[in-house]
Each structure stands twice: as structure tokens, then as C-alpha cells.
Amino acid sequence: MKTHVKALVVGGGAVGCSVAYHLAKAGWETMLVERDELTSGSTWHAAGLLPLFNMSYATTHIHKYSVDFYKTLEAETGLNAGFSICGNLRMAQTQERMDEYMLYSSVAETAGVYHEFLTPAQMKERWPLLNTEDLRGALFHPQDGYINPADVTQAMAKGARQRGVDIVRKLQVNAYKWTGSEWIVTLEKMVEKGGNLVGSGEMIDVHAEHVVTATGNHAQRTARLLGIKIPAIPVEHQFIVTEPDPMLVKWRAEGNPEHPVLRDSDSKWYVREERGGWILGPYERGAPARFLYDVPETFRADLFPLDLERIEEEYMSMIHRLPTSETVGLKDDFNGPICYTPDGNPLVGPAPGLRNMWLAEGFSFGITAAGGTGYYLAQMMVEGEAEIDMASLDPKRYGSWMTTEYAARKNEECYEHVFILHHPDEEREACRPLRTAPAYDRQLALGAQMGQVNGWERPNYYGPVDAPADFDHNSRSFRRGGWWQYAKAEAEAVRETCGIIDASAFTKHLVRGPGATAFLDHFTCNKLPKVGRINLTYALTDAGTTRTEYTIVRLAEDEYYLISAGAWTAYDADFLKQSAEDFVANGGGYIDIHDVTTQWGVYALAGPTARALLNEIVKDAAPETVLSNKRFPWLSYRDIELGMCPVRAVRVAYTGELGWELHFPVEFGRYLWDLIWSVGEKHGLKPVGARAQNWLRQEKSYRAFGNELGRDATPMEAGLDRFIDLGKEFRGKQAMIDTGIRAKCVTLLIDGPEDCDPWGKEAILSDGEKVGRLTSGGWSVAFGKQIGMGYVRPDLAEVGTKLKVKMLLQEWDAVVAEDSPHDPTNARIRIDG
Template identity: 85%
Template sequence: MKTHVRALVVGGGAVGNGIAYHLAKAGWDTMLLERDELTSGSTWHAAGLLPLFNMGYATTHIHKYSVDFYKTLEAETGLNAGFAVVGNLRMAQTDARMDEYMLYSSVAETADVYHEFLTPAQIKERWPLVRIEDLKGALFHPQDGYINPADVTQAMAKGARQHGAEIVRRAQVDSYQWTGSEWIVRGQMMVEKGGMLVASEEAFEIRAEHVVTATGNHAQRTARLLGLKIPAIPVEHQYIVTEPDPMLAAWRKAGNPEHPVLRDADAKWYVREERGGWILGPYERNAPARFLYDVPESFRADLFPLDLERIEEEYMSMIHRIPSSETVGLKDDFNGPICYTPDGNPLVGPAPGLRNMWLAEGFSFGITAAGGTGHYLAQLMTEGEAEIDMASLDPKRYGSWMTTEYAARKNEECYEHVFVLHHPDEEREACRPLRTAPVYDRQKALGAQFGQVNGWERPNYYGPLDAPSSFDHDARSFRRGAWWDYAKAEAEALRETAGLIDATAFTKHLLRGPGATAFLDRFTCNKLPAIGRINLTYALTATGTTRTEYTIVRLSENEYYLVSAGAWTAYDADYLKKSAEDFIASGGGYLDIHDVTTQWGVFALAGPNSRAILNELVRDAAPETVLSNKRFPWLTMRNIELGMCPVRAIRVAYTGELGWELHHPIEMSAYLWDQLQAAGAKHGMKLVGARAQNWLRQEKSYRAFGTELGRDATPLEAGLDRFVDLSKDFHGKQAMLDTGIRSKCVTLLIDGPADCDPWGKEALLHDGAKIGRLTSGGWSVAFGKQIGMGYVRPDLAVTGQKLKVRMMRQLWDAEVVEDSPFDPANARIRKDG
């Protein structure tokens, strides 16, 4: 047993072995520790399905890599992974489900995932045992199917050993200690006594440069050992195996091929053949979370009692869909723990607050994701970044506000929603409201319909207070939901009069100290602003791509107020603090950093009448000049008084209109809101939600982090040259220059369908070939047509270039327009008064 390795993987399920394989293949000296036997966690009782279907860009790539990779394992290792490439048929009972599949089709096209659409008649022709009279159609992936979880895990383990990795079983980790340069991992070898695993007297100590935890159901124990919060908690998942079906046996005996994995998404189950019978796996309501704090020592490769009453509805719907299954008995049943996270995505990436500690936890589709996770996580660790942006899976997307109770309830909800329609505008209700601004109740009384970002309740739009009973605020759609007309009216009002937006969820940091200026100058790519001014800038990764977007306000010589995206508070804080620690350790001057997000409320007031509204409230010796261009130019900050509220006002507007962000003590939010409401009523001000704001910022070509901006594109590729100062040295500069321009961010106006807007998932084509993808989309009130932003081949990033965008499986005309097609000269933003 080695005592020094470069990478130590803790956890011997499919995910852990996938990571060990790829790290070893990349040339790293790797060891894997498993507390029991390989596959003894959720891997052993997994059904082994390999669905390519996923609405996320990064996760789609991960699943596709796994499916392709598993097909190569036997040639490399000599072990058959048990991959039955029977295909995957996702049936649809409703038009809305078909709309979901058509939106997914765009995601799949951007990731080169082959798929087909089938009519009910085509389903019946291929698989006569399936009832089709109540189906609208189906999505078919012919390249995937199912695999034997134990076999594929053992094949990856053998491959890892062939590449030099050492795999040690019956080794339980009990502590992690960071020395400043490496991890010391200590534990005990385990022995079996009376059917239980107990610690022996044999201890071990391993020093590792990097550690990866892939501990599955034991994630809460891992969290305690590392002093972290990890919202990965298992939920019960049960499936049943039937006795042989005579009609299925006759079908196969006649020489017909095995059925694909069948998914009746609207009935919330999957079914596949199993030794002449069927496996039914439902995703029912009320499946409970388990192991909220720890896995009992007595629980090894064990199961929970089956709860047949809980899955009766799904069982009966299987009989409806496959009538021949009605007469067959039940042969076996499984009810085991499968880990979930609140949003269903795994936690993959650097652990918050720790160096060289990597998490790979919370896999609800662990078999499907194991190979791809190993591939892309190994890229992150060995090369600095993956070829795809992994931010959507980063463990730091949940902050310190997250609790065990929150994770458990949201994970139960996520399990139940596996087959619920995944609308792009969906807002799930569990654990809400939780984080609310002081004006939440006022906004709700005014018709606000809320979305959640990083736990915060944020108005998406303001609906009618006197809505008829037929109006459904919760009506979601893959086309235009019930909210669309209200968002449109809000966007128009902000362009014509004024709009008030609650931006309290913005992430805010205060950075100060003797080393603050030198640090930020190195940390970000733009010139630092003068005192009292602001600048938009970017922190880069080591590979030169965009890590974080900041609005920097310079308060004094060495004091800065940093504003970044509200969804990424912990993500930004971790990178900022670790970078500051490196700066200080290298001899830079002292600085300190404070997360002040919850100390400051933010209202964004914008529109042609915004100055007039604020003039009603300004308290100053010469109030009529406070907001003039002379005293308060664009891109500056001033401390002003609005009634009795002190305000750090920033003259900037994410909507591209004359406007200000009003940062204020959060305890005065209700007072300031009421004052703005009263003053705004005189000038036609309308309350505006996040959806209208998203449309408006696209009319100005304002890039957003998490869509246009991410770790797979440099600022130069994003078209942000004016915010990059190449005369100075900054982190990631040379890597950015060496990368060159692989693709280019553009804004497009689209002549699309009458009832649908792009969501930012669609493929872009030229002469029939895919040449890029949208990253954002919506409706432009200024141009009266659909708008989108995205990345295209550099030679096609030319104003006037004609392209096609695929929406609802049809191609629609799109044209590349100049950056900031609305008010390109910024005359409205700079307007004096």
C-alpha cells in the first residue's frame, strides 16, 4: 500500500473508479480507497440505465462521453461491461411533453447527440407490445441502453490499474489534514465481524497532493470530516422485477430484438426487459430522504423495505402501457438509497475553502455520469480547466445558508420531479420562501411572482392583482407562459418611462487594505477605476477563460466594493479569497475581504424618467444638480441621501437606460421602497421583474455570467476587448492570448415562431451545418422580434451575417446584428438633465 501519491480518490463506486481511471490515464500517480468492496454502495443496486437525455449543456456532454467511453472498455481491459445497446425510447402523452423533447433536441444538437423522433404508429410498428393510442410521439436514442453497474465499475477499476493506479479495499478514511502543501489522510483498515464492517487495529496514513471524495451515500460523513456543507443526501428509489412475460418471450423467440429502455415520462417510470420479464422503476411522490446525518454502521449492501402502495399508480400505468405485463407476477424488488442534490446536478469540482480537495458527490444518475465525470474532472485537475464549462456542477453553487433540512426536502422534491416537465421557466416550491428581502411582503402584495436564485426570492414578473380564476400564475410552457404579456409590458414601460427592479440578491464584497490595489490590478483584466468611479472587469482562470465578472467601485485609495452575480456568491467568494491568500503568501501587501451581500439591499431604477423620480427624493443643498452629468457622470458612484436613507448610488443600468443602482443599508429597504413607489407613481414608473430585465440586457448585448460568460470562453472570445487592458500584466493573460479566438459571441435578431422565443439552448446553423449555439434568448420590445446571444464560428461573427436557428425542430431566419443594437451610441444612458 502506497503512502505517497499525487491523487487519492476516496470511494469505490462507479464514479470513484471513473475518476481514478482518468487520473491514472492522464499520468498522475493515483490511489483509490474503498471502505467496503467496490460497488458496495448505490452502484450495486442501480438499474444501470444510460439515458443521454438531459437539459443541461455540461451534463449532456458528460453523459455522452460515458456512453461512448463504456463501449471501448472491453477492448482496453478485456472485461465485458455488459452494455446492452438497445436504445432509449421516451414516450410522450401530451403536446407539452413533445415540446420538451423538441427543446431538448436543440441541446442535443449542440452536443452532437444523435436522436430521432417517432410517431405513435412508428412505435407500434417496431414494438407491438406497447400501447400507443394515447401517445403523441416519442424521442428515441438508438445508441444508449443499459449496462451492468458492477461490470462497468470493475472494468474501469481494471483500466485504472493498467494505467498504474492502486486500488485498496476495506480502507475507511477517518480524517483529513492539510499541511499547506499536501493532505494527510488517516484511517483504519476494516474487517468483517458478524456481517458488519468494523475497524481493525491496522491504521494507515497516506500523503496526497490532491484528494477527491466520491463517497456517495456517505457524503454527510465526508462533510463532517472536512468541515463542509455538502447537500448530497440519498432518497429512496425502488424498482421491481417481474416474472417472465409469455408475450415478451414469444416476441423474442420469433427473432425480434430486445425492446429499448422504455420511458413513459408522463407516467413517471422507466421499464426495460430483464430475463424475459420487466424491470419497472418509478419516480413516485413522497419518496423519503434517508441518511440525513450518517449511514448506520450496519448498512452495507442493504436495502429498505419495499413500499408497494407508494408506487401503485406507476405500476398500474405500466400495465396500461404494456398490457401483457398485467398477468405476470413480481419476482424481486429493490428499494435502495440514491444520492440527490437540490437541483439534481452532481457536485463536481473544488471544495469550498480547501486547497486541492475535490468533490464528486450527489450523483442521482451515477452510472450514466461516472465515465464523463472522470474525464472532465481529470481535465480540471490536471490541466486547470475542462473543455466544457463545469460551473453549473460546481459544489459552491450552494452557500453557507444551506442546511441539512433544506437539502433533504429539496432532494425529495428533485426525485419526484425526475419526470415532471422541465420547463425553462419552472420554479419549484419546496423550502420557499426562505431568503427574503425586507420588501418581499410588499412585492407580493403588488402581484410579484417570485423565482429563486441562490435561495433568495426575487420577482420574476408582476402579475395582475385582479386575475380571473382562469389565470394561472404557475402555468409554465416551452413556448410563451402566462407571464409573457406581463414581462413584455414591464420591458416596454422601462424603455418608455421607468422601471424599478429589486437586485438585492447581487453578490457584494468589500475588499480593502494596503495590498488591495495591487491585488485587484493583478486579479482582474481591466484598468482599475479612479476613486469614486466604477469599472466592469473580469477575473480569469489560469487557462485564460472567464472566471467571474465584477463591477468594481473604488471607494478610496485601497478600498473597493465588488458587485457580482447573485447566483454565485459562494463561488465568487471562494475564488476571491483563495486568490488573495496566494497574493499575500507571495509577498503582496495585506488585505481583507468581507462578504457584505446580506448587509446591502439594491434597487435598480432605470428609464427616461428615472432622474425625475430620484429628484423627488434627493436631499442636498442643490438637489436639482445632484444627478446631473456634471455632478454625477455615467459610471461613477456617489453617496447621496434619498429622504432619510443614505444610499451608495452607482450610475449604471443593466437595461441600457438612464439609471442608477441604489445600494442601501438593508434594514432601510422597506422605507426606501415606499419612497420610490410614491415618487415613481408621478412619473409612470412600473415594477419590473427579472425576465423583462433579461430581455432588455440582450438588446444592449450585455453578457451575463453563466450564459455568455464562463470558463469555456475567454473575454476576447466573448467580445469584451474594451474591458481588457493588454498593457498590464494580469492572471491568465498569456493563456488568454495563446488560446486565440475559437468562437465569437454575437447578438442576433430572429424571425421566429409566433408563439415561442428562444431559451438560450438552441443550435445555430449556416448552410445546413451547425456553427454555434445560443446562450441566451427572449423577446425584444425594441425590435418586435425574438432576440438571442450566443457563440458562432469567428468567420461568421459579422454584422449582417444570415444564419438559421433551430426552434421546435424548425429552422428560422436569424441575423447577426451590431453589438448593442438598441442605442449603440449609449445616448440614452448618458442623457443629461
């Protein structure tokens, strides 16, 4: 076996074999090690389904690549992976489920995933064994189906070997050591002993420039060896196989086609044919997390005892949907561990805080995702970036605050929600509240309905405090939820009087030291602000795309306060610190970086009466002028005193109105909230949540990271030319220029349906052709219609261009608006007083 390779892949399931295959295809010398046998983890007992359905743009691309790739393996390797292209039928019992499928339809269109809608009558005509009497319709993917997990894994392994990959079984990783230029991975030979797999004591060191962990159920052990946190913990998943169904056998004997994979989402199960019988796979309540800390040595290709009582409801609903299955006996059963993460998406990308260490962990749909994961992860490793934005799957979307208990409980919740309606405005309740800002109880008293971002409780909107008993604050919808009217009133208050938004979840870093200025000047694309001023700027990837958005506040000559998105704290911190380390290693001056996110709270105060309100509580020798344009101009910062609270005030407003961000030592949060409210009501102050803020920022065409801004578009494509200083050198500059303009970010005003707004997932069309996709959407109180932001072909980005946005399976008129359609000259923001 090899002891020096470019890349070492740890884990021989479907994901690991795909990663090894694609790295080898890209030209890297690769080795794969597996502690037991290939497919001996969750792969061997997977049902092998290949569902294209996914609300995530990145995950949809991953699944689509897998389905297309698996169809090519037999021609390349000579191994038949057992791909049954029977289609995938997602049935709907309710109109709300059909609404979900209509939203997905638009997402699928943006990714080029073919699909059809079927009526109950059409389903019954094609598959008469189905009971369709209580169905509203279905979404049908005729191009996918299911595959044999072991066979597809072996096919990828053979393809990898043919490309030079060394695959070695019975080797367990016992240690990882980074030398500064490579990883030394200590492997122990494993041997059979009494039916168990145990270490032999014989060690081998392998040197690798890069390591990929695809360790599945063993992710917690991997995390301990690496000294990091990986929120991938298995949950029990059981499925049963029936004896042959005589009516199904007869149906097939008559020459009829195989049934598609059936998904009765409202009953929480999938069913497919298996040797004349049926496989039922439920996603029931109460499935427990397992292996929170380690997988026992005695557990190999093993299973847990079946708990039929737990899935009785799902089993009976299968009989209802397939009446011929009622008299069919059970042939086999499986209850095995399948890894989950708190949001259900896998962890794919660089490991937090480590160099050249890559994770491919937490796959609840591992067979579906394996092919695409190998493809896109190899792109990230070899080329620096993938062709799609993989940030939504980045392992650093979870911070160091996350615990094992949190991951286990959220993973159980995620399993339970596989078939529960995935509303875009859903908020799941497990492990909440967890991280709370100082004024949390005050906000609840005002009717705050909380969402969660990066573990923080954050008001989404403020509902009625004296709501009637039948008012449902948890009402969700694919159209306008119960919260819509309250968010609208909040947005109107910001435009007409004043609103206060708790933005304490913002990520905040302090960067200082002799090398800080030179580092940040190269790290970001805009001019650095002068002392006392602020600038909006962007850190780029080496491929020239947008890695992070920062508001930079210059506190002193070599001291900066960086503000970025609250959902991406660990993601931003890792990139910032590693980039600074590289700068210092290459001769730059010393830099001191601190994550001060939890040390500073933030209230954003915005609206026409914001200055008058603050004038009542600011303490200054000349309080009537301290907030004037002369003493406190737009895009500047001042240290001020509000009552007894010291405040780092920043003259900026994400809502596009006169306003300030009030950054305060977190322990003053409750005092400052009460102080503002002591004078707020006479100035029309209203508490405002994240949903209204999201609408308001679109009226100003303010791009949001994770929506308009990401690693698949450059700042120039995002239309941020005014924040790019081409007169200086900065990271990713030439790559950004060389990329050119592939698509352009635009703001659209939409004449949409009366009861639905875009969610930022919809397709944009011109003459029936897909020409782009929305990345944000909502309602505009300034224009009285729907609004959205997204990317279109450059030739369609001119102001006034008429386009269509697909919502509820219909095309709605849209027009490209000027950038910042509300107050394009920023007169309201700059107003003096």
C-alpha cells in the first residue's frame, strides 16, 4: 500500500468511494482506507432511493448529478449498479402539500430537473393498485428511481481503482497530525476476533497533503481525533419488506411497468417494489439518536431491534394507499443507523480551523448525494471552488456553541420532519430557546414570535399580545402566513415613523495590530475607511467570487470593527483567521483577531423619527446637534452615551431609512431597550422583526449574504461595482476580472397573485425560457406589490426589461427596477435635523 499520497479518503461507503473516484478523475493521487469492509456502514442497509426533490438549490444539483452519473457507471466499469429508472411519485393529500410541490417545481426548473404534475385520475389510470380517492395530485419525476447501494458503491470503487486509487480495507485511523505542510495519519490494522473487529497493534503512517473524512456513523470519533465538533449523529431508521403481493405479481406478469417509488408525504412514508412485494420506509415520531459519542466495537454491519409499534400508524396508512398489501405478510425488517445533521443537509467542505482537512459527513440521503458530493467536493479541493455555491453545506455553519445534546435532539427532530411540510417560514422548536439576547423577555412581552439563527432567538415578527384563543402564531403557509399582516405593519412603521430591530446576532470581529491595515486592504475589495468612518466591502475567494460581506468600522489607525452576517459566525471567523495567518507567515505585521459577537448587542433604530427619538436620551454637551449630519454624517461611527449606556453608534440602516445601529456592551441590553421605549411611543416606535426587515432591504436592493451574495457569483456580477476599488490589489481580483459577467443581479417588481409572495426560490423566465432565478423575495410596502432579487442573463438586466416569475405554476409579470427602487438617491437616509 502507498504511504505518500496527494489525498487520503477515510471511509469506504458510497460517499467515500465517490470522493475517491472524482479526485482520481481530477488527476490527484488518491488512497482510500476503510476500517471494515466497503459498504459496511449505513450503505449496506440503505433503501437506495434517489429522490431529486429538495428545496435546497445546492442539494438539488448534487442529487441531479448523482442520478445522471450513476447511469454511466456500467459503461465505464462493467458493473451493473442495479439502477431501476421507475420514477418517483410524490403524492399529496392536501392543497397545502400541492402548494409545496408547486414551489419545488420552480426550484426544480432553476436546476434543470424534469418533473410532471399528475391528477388522481391519471395516477389511478397508470397504477390501478393505488387508492387515489383522497389525493389532490402528485409530483412525478420519471427520470429517477432507486439503485442497489452496495452495487453502486462497488462500481464507484472499481472506477476509482481503474483510475489508480489504492483502496485498503481493515485499517482504522487512530490519529491525525498536521505538520504545517501535510497530514500524517496513523492507521492501525484491524483483525477479526470473536466476531468483532479489533485493533492489532500494528501501526502504519500515511502522509497526505489532503484528507477527506467520510466516516458516517463514526463521525463523533472523527471529531474527537481532529479536536473539532461535527454535528453528525445517527438516528434509527427502520423499513420493512413484505412477502410477494399476489396482485402486484399479477400486474407485473401482465407486462405492466414497475411502480414508481411512492411517497405519501402526508402519511410520512415511502414504498417501492421489491421482488414482487413492497418495501415500506416510514419517518415516524420518536426515532432515537444513537452513537452520540462512539460506535461500539461490537457493532459492525449490524442492526437494532425493530419497533413495530412505533411505525404502526405508517404501516396502516400504507395498507390504505395500497389495499392489496393488507393480507401480505412481513418478510424482512431493518432498523439501522442513518446519520443526520440539525438541518438535514450534509456537512461538505473544509473542516473548521484546520488546513487541508475536508469533511463529507452527515448524509441522511447518502446514496442520492454520494455521486454529486464527490463531484463538487473534488472541484472545491482541486480547483478552489465548486461551480455551485456550497456554503449552505459548509461544516462551519455550526459554531463552537453547539453541543452533543443539541445535535442529537435536533437530528431526531430533523428525522421526524423528513415528510412534514417544509414551509419556507417554518421554525422548528427542539432545543429552544437556547441563545437569547438581553431583551428577550421584553420582546416576548411585546408579542415577539421568535425564529432561530445560529442558535440565537431572534424576533421574526411581533404578533398581537391579546390574540384571541384561536389565533395560531405557529400558522405556516406556502402562501401568506398568519404573520404577514403584522410584518406589513412593521415595514410601514419603518417607512413612516420608526422601528427597532434586535440585531444582536450579527457576527462581530475586532481586528487590530501593526499588520491590520495592510492585511484588510488586501483581504477586501473596497477602500478602507478613514478613522471614524465605515465602508461596506467584500472578501473574495481565490476564484474571485464573494466569500464574505463586511461592514468595516475603523476605530483607530490599526484597529477595526468588522460586522458580518449573524448566521455565518464560525464560517467568517475561520476564513478571516486563516487568511490573517497566511498574511503574517508571508512577512506581514502582527494581527490580533477576536470574535466579539457575544460581547456586543445591537439594536437597529430606523425611520423618519429615529433622530428625534435618540435626541431625547443622548447625553452630550450639545445634544441637539450630536446626531446632526455635521457632527454625525452618514457612513460614520461615534462613541456616544444613551442615558447610562455607552454606545458605539454606526450611522447606517439596512432598511434604507434614517437610522443608526446601536452597538452596546451586551450587559446593558435590557437597560438600553427600556430606555429607548421610555420615549419611543410618542415617536411612533414599533418593534420590528426579521421578516419585515428582509422586505425593506429588498426595496433598497441591499444584497444579502447566502442569498444574492455567495461563492458562485463575483461582486461585479452582483452589481457591486461601487464597492470595488480596481486601483488596488486584493485577493481574487484578477480571477474576478477574468470571470467576466455570466449573470447579473437585478431587483424585480412583480405583479403576482393576491395571496402569495415569492420566497426567493423561483424561476425567472422570458418568452417561456428559464433565464435566471430569484434569490430573495417578499412584499414591498413602498410599491404595494411583490418584490424580488435574483440573477438573470446579462442582456436581460437593463432597467425596464419585462420578465416573468413562476409562482404557483403560473407565470407572473415582472419588470427590472432600478437599483434601490425606493429612494434611489438615498435622500431619506441623509436627511438632516
